[in-house]
Amino acid sequence: MKALKTTLCVLFLFTTTLMAQNPFTVKSNVIIDFNISHDGKMMVYKQLSSDATSTVFIKDLETGRVTPIYKNSLKDYSEFDASSGVDFLSDNVIVFGKEKNMVSFNLTDKKYKNLFRLPDDVIFSVKASADGKRVYFSSDETMYSSPTERSSITKTNEKRGIIISIDIDPKGNAYYTICKKASNDKFHILCYDGLNKEEDITYKFDNIVTDPYLIESTPNKDCFIVAGKNGVFKVDLTNSKSVKLITNKGENRLNKMRLSPDGKTLYYQTIKDKNKIITLSL
DSSP states (O other), X not given: OHHHHHHHHHHHHHOOOOOSSSSEEOSSOEEEEEEEOTTSSEEEEEEEOTTSEEEEEEEETTTOOEEEEEXXXXXXXXXXXXXXXXXXXXXXXXXXXXXXXXXXXXXXXXOEEEEEXXXXXXXXXXXXXXXXXXXXXXXSSOEEEEESSSOXXXXXXXXXXXXEEEEXXXXXXXXXXEEESSSTTOEEEEEEOSSSOEEEOTHHHHTTSSSOOEEEEOSSTTEEEEEETTEEEEEETTTTEEEEEEEOBTTBOEEEEEEOTTSSEEEEEETTEEEEEEEEEO
16 A cells, blocks of 8 residues: 555646547657547547646547647746646637646637635646536645636635545535655545535545545546546445445556546546546446
């Protein structure tokens, strides 16, 4: 477990994404974040290239067409543009860190909108609520969130552990995993209601999945997709049972995963193949 924690934490700290092609692969580059549109028809992903550029792309999952949206040299805004994730605010609008602002980009009229100024921190993950009214984002050890219509940034989980992933369920609850600095090499799964309450819910999964470290909510509020030491499982909390979806290939565990909004397709990336996104029909 210690080796797994160390490997994942290092990867997330220093990471500087199908239908037509499975796995979807880019050459000599690294896909640093990806998300699926609310209607399940598009993927947005951010790619870090060997020529020191970061690029945001849109992939049409029905036709396979890939369109570049925004490209920037890391020599200009390296710490902000290299690490920032990307997501959909709506089917037609994406959100990501651009220079020192969180911005939205309308895919129809091609216009940018500054949403709010980013804190002086390196941003790794970006995840929007289903209604597009709030954006969650994280540095290595702090979770932030802000409404999209006004700048009002709040913090949770400040300096308590390295944040591995963020997922938002349809009701606006944020699920995220952290590596605590001193907890016997254990990952913790947290749930934050977007207002005041944060709960450690690791105990709900510990007896079902060995060493859980990634989590995705599903359309069923009691079911989750959980990655652990031995693979990826669909977990039903109503009966504490699980169905195995993926078996890990040695140390090549999942690095990131996203579930389609309808819960029928899992998109995932592994530690050793960060230039690929693989799809699994559920």
